[in-house]
Amino acid sequence: xxxxxxxxxxxxxxxxxxxxxxxxxxxxxxxxxxxxxxxxxxxxxxxxxxxxxxxxxxxxxxxxxxxxxxxxxxxxxxxxxxxxxxxxxxxxxxxxxxxxxxxxxxxxxxxxxxxxxxxxxxxxxxxxxxxxxxxxxxxxxxxxxxxxxxxxxxxxxxxxxxxxxxxxxxxxxxxxxxxxxxxxxxxxxxxxxxxxxxxxxxxxxxxxxxxxxxxxxxxxxxxxxxxxxxxxxxxxxxxxxxxxxxxxxxxxxxxxxxxxxxxxxxxxxxxxxxxxxxxxxxxxxxxxxxxxxxxx
Numbered sequence: 001x002x003x004x005x006x007x008x009x010x011x012x013x014x015x016x017x018x019x020x021x022x023x024x025x026x027x028x029x030x031x032x033x034x035x036x037x038x039x040x041x042x043x044x045x046x047x048x049x050x051x052x053x054x055x056x057x058x059x060x061x062x063x064x065x066x067x068x069x070x071x072x073x074x075x076x077x078x079x080x081x082x083x084x085x086x087x088x089x090x091x092x093x094x095x096x097x098x099x100x101x102x103x104x105x106x107x108x109x110x111x112x113x114x115x116x117x118x119x120x121x122x123x124x125x126x127x128x129x130x131x132x133x134x135x136x137x138x139x140x141x142x143x144x145x146x147x148x149x150x151x152x153x154x155x156x157x158x159x160x161x162x163x164x165x166x167x168x169x170x171x172x173x174x175x176x177x178x179x180x181x182x183x184x185x186x187x188x189x190x191x192x193x194x195x196x197x198x199x200x201x202x203x204x205x206x207x208x209x210x211x212x213x214x215x216x217x218x219x220x221x222x223x224x225x226x227x228x229x230x231x232x233x234x235x236x237x238x239x240x241x242x243x244x245x246x247x248x249x250x251x252x253x254x255x256x257x258x259x260x261x262x263x264x265x266x267x268x269x270x271x272x273x274x275x276x277x278x279x280x281x282x283x284x285x286x287x288x289x290x291x292x293x294x295x296x
Contacts, residue, residue: 007091011081013073013119018088024120031114032101036160039063040099043218044126044256046290050082050096051255055218059158060098066157068111069102073119085123093126095256099160129257134283137263137275138252140192141177142241143168147190147213155190155213169193179252181244181265184213189239192252195260196220199239200249200278209236219253219286226285232278249276251283258292259283 010024011017032038041056050056057075064071073081078098086094099120105113145168153161165182172180172193180193189208191197196217198207205227208214224234244250248271250262259282261275 007089007094007123007125009085009089009123011085011119011121011123013081018085018121018123026118026120027104029104029107030101030118031103031105031111032099032118032160034107035109036162037067037069037111037114038099038101038160039067039069039158040097040160041158042095042097042255044096045086045091045094046292048086048093049291051290052218052222053079053082055221056098056255059216059218060100063157063159064100066154067159069100069117071100072117073100078119078121081119081121082123085121089123089125091123091125094123095126097122101160127256129260133257133260135275137261137270138179139177139264139267140179140181140250140252140262141172141175141266142189142244143171143175143180143182145171145180145182147182147184149185150213156210156216158215165193176267177264179262183241187240188212189241189244190214192254195252195254195257197239197244198223198234198251198253198259199244199247200276201243201247205232205234205278206237206239207234208239212238217253217255219255219258222289223253223259223282223286226282226289230281230285245270247271249279251279258286258290 008021009018012024041060043056044051101118103114103116103118145164148164168180168182182190184190190212191214227234245265250270252260261279263270263273
């Protein structure tokens with residue numbers, strides 16, 4: 001089945017409308033393609049509405065400001081582009097990726113050479129992960145590839161520079177694991193390849209603090225709020241690999257997958273190898289919060 005028939009549409013600011021993927025072309029001199037000189041956000045819909053759209057747009061602007069990229073599009077412009085593309089795609093539920101690149105320039109890394117940023121909105125059918133992912137959990141591996149130091153690139157910025165995450169995931173797959181856990185340069189637990197990390201230990205719910213050098217995930221923030229409402233406040237702290245391996249429960253969070261349990265680390269089971277009770281509660285409460293009533 002072609003991408004066009006599968007509900008894939010792409011909005012380009014240069015065209016001003018949603019296009020079929022084969023029509024959505026950008027210049028080979030675009031700096032997002034050449035250098036990863038871009039910022040982006042990924043979100044999903046639930047009941048056809050974008051989940052936490054306001055927070056995602058705020059973080060998009062924060063990331064852009066952090067790399068000195070002026071976004072000439074208002075939030076209303078971006079929302080209109082998203083809505084047009086969702087309508088054109090006609091999916092029951094969608095994944096949405098918003099990308100703003102610095103635009104085209106000569107073959108130089110000098111950002112002053114580009115003056116016209118490009119907005120791209122990708123809409124694809126939401127990938128429904130199998131129920132076994134949530135009932136049985138993920139296998140992860142603590143990899144050697146370290147999270148980029150905040151001295152090199154501020155971890156709070158969600159940019160197109162993802163090569164170290166790609167390398168981390170490759171290493172995890174080579175070790176027969178489904179996902180990667182990355183450490184920071186001090187050896188503390190940072191985050192998954194595309195997710196934040198939570199553990200339950202000694203009756204407490206813990207997550208790496210932002211000082212560890214992790215992305216301030218949107219779903220991370222929502223899970224913290226939901227956990228607080230359930231009487232389980234989240235403690236932001238430094239977590240070491242030994243603590244991760246010894247935890248009673250471990251789960252990852254991301255905007256598309258929500259909260260996903262981890263039941264195996266480096267080939268060894270987490271606790272008894274089953275999804276923990278608090279993780280189960282948070283998975284269910286998150287789904288209710290976003291209005292996702294369809295089977296996962």
